[in-house]
Amino acid sequence: MMMGESWAEMGSSIAALMFVWATLQQFFPHQLRTILQEFLFATLQQFSFVQKWSDRMVSFFSPHICITFPEFCGYKNNEAFTAIEIYLSFKFSSKAKQLKAGLVKDFKSLVLVVEQNDIADEFNGFKLWWTLSVPKTQTAANDEMRYFKLTFHRHQREIITKQYLNYVLEEAKTLEAINTQRKLYTNNPSCSWNSYKRKYMWSHIIFEHPATFQTLAMDPKKKEKIINDLTAFSKGKEYYAKIGKAWKRGYLLYGPPGTGKSTMIAAMANLLNYDVYDLELTTIRDNTELRRLLMETSSKSIIVIEDIDCSLDLTSRRKKMKEKMEDIDTDPTKAGLTEHEETNKVTLSGLLNFIDGIWSACGSERVIVFTTNHKEKLDPALIRRGRMDMHIEMSYCKFEAFKVLAKNYLDVESHNLFGKIKGLLEESNMVPADVAENLMSKSDIKDVESCLENLVQSLERDIKQKAKLKSEKNVSEPSNKLPSWVRVKNIKKYGSMFSSCTSLSKK
Structure with missing residues (x-):
């Protein structure tokens, strides 16, 4: 009798729970249901036997499936997170209650970005919900990151994963192409980097340089050659995949100051509609940081290192270090290393790997541009073909x-x-x-x-x-040079004769 009563009580409790669950599903909105579900599961998980079977219980009771999209994926920005952010901002900016406003180019109008954490969407008659999770505390010890969570009914799994998500990505590409603005990035000092703020390795402003190839002061034939090369590169995705080469291209701009090297970079960005990353090498401590910065650059971008001969002493470092190390045993400070050489450990090898090493292939459609006033000072390994594919001389005005x-x-x-x-x-x-x-x-x-x-x-x-x-x-050059017919190898032979003639002339 006692066993029968126990089963009867358990059955009535389960029936009551199912009734409450059905009521929640029918009459309560999704956000409130989610809160109540989380509260209910959190309460149940206080019991030890529930903790053991919590995953199975959640799977049994909840008819929903969740997919998370973190802001970062390994060392890189998660492009899916960015696409979702663009899609939700443009589609729901007219309905959302929490918005962030910014000015578009030339102060023509405002652009509104959704700041709301919970958004309901509909696709083919099915309801689904987006939730943006933001870290509650932002400290260096906290490694949390933002992520989007998509919640939908389990019966919609095939439609959501195979149709809806592809639809979101395609819509984001279209909206970005229409409304995006080019940005000019610069790298922050590594001391300001934090694990939860990895995107703050770079700071940016809106890129508004008006230079174009039409306004660039250069020989028209040379300009046409550069334009054709850039255009072929931007359309060369299949070609680069066919030949087994990373989809990137290097340009070396060299010539005296004032010949338009920076203007050329702006014209490239405006022609290709690419973002510009202005890389300041002197703020980078070592090759690892250089690699991390490369991983944080986006596709369709121009990575610029201006005045490469002045940014780091890469031109003759190997030779100088060899000479210094010959004079010392273990202490390099005795060889007269400068403070910059001691603190900055970015090497020529690290920079070469940055340009065309294995890590340089972890991204696509990138243009790398070096500028210099003295091409002859650069290490030949740095500017060989394959690294700097096109050498462009910016000469005096003709x-x-x-x-x-x-x-x-x-x-x-x-x-x-x-x-x-x-x-x-x-x-x-x-x-x-x-x-x-x-x-x-x-x-x-x-x-x-x-x-x-x-x-x-x-x-x-x-x-x-x-x-x-x-x-x-010409005047400053010495006039008492030896005649051209005198060879160096004969100086010792005729040296005594020249000295005796000189003494006789003085007498």
Whole structure:
């Protein structure tokens, strides 16, 4: 009798629980049901026997399935998380109660981003729910990260996993292509990195540089060659996969200061619609940090290291270190290492691996650009073909480049002074930046004649200065050189004869 009563009581309790469960499912909204479910399961799990079978109980009682999308996947940003964020922000910004506002380019309008944690969506008549989980505490010891959780009924599993998620990703691509803005990134010092803020390895602003290849002062044939190369690269996904090569390309821009190297980078970004990552090597402590920064860059980006010959002493470090280590046994400080060499351990090998090592293939559609004023100072291994695929010389301003500047600044394509300017440009070494400064009007009224006259005068002064420096150099050279017919190997043989002749002439 006692056994029968126990079973009867258990049956009535289960029946009551099922009744309550059915009532919750029918009359309570999803968010409240979720809270009550979590409370109920948390209460039940206080009992030891429940803890043992908790997973089976949850699977038995809950008809829902959850998929989580963390913000980071290993060392990289999770592209699925980013796509979901874009999709939810654009689709539900008109309905959400919590929004974040920002200005789009040129202050034309506001863009609203959803800040709401719970959003209900519908697909093919089925209901599903998105929940954004944010770490409660953000400390260096806390390794939590944001993630989206998608909850849906188990009967919808096939539709959600095979159709809905693909739909979300495709919609995000379309919305991003229409509404995205290019960004200019710079790397933060490693001391400010935290495990829960890995994305703050880079800081960014909106990239609004107006330079294009049409406004770039350069020979038209050279510009056309560069444009064709960039266009072929951006469309070369299948080709690079076919030849078994990582989808990336390197460009070396070299030439004197003021020849438009930075402007060229901006024109590349505007042509390809890529983000720009300005990498400052002097803030990186070692090769590991360099690799982590590379992993945090996105596809469709241009990674720039400007003035590579000045950023790190990579040009002759190997030779100097070898010479220093020959003079010491174990203590490198005795060889006169500088403070920068002691604290910065980014090596040429690490940089080469950054460009085209195994880790460089962990991403796609990247352009790497080096700039330098002194190409001859760079290590040949750094700029060989395959690493820097295209070497582009940014030279002094010549007549074809001048015509582009005249069109940009003065809106003129011909003038009676053009012939004179053409001849002066051939003799001078004036960079496009200086030419542009002379063509820029100093008042509201654009005076073409005055601007061109100023340029002529500047070119004439530049030619005179060039001739003066050349003459001073010739004068400073010693005039008592040996005749050209005297060979080095004969100096010792005839040295005594020259010395005796000199003593006789003094007497």
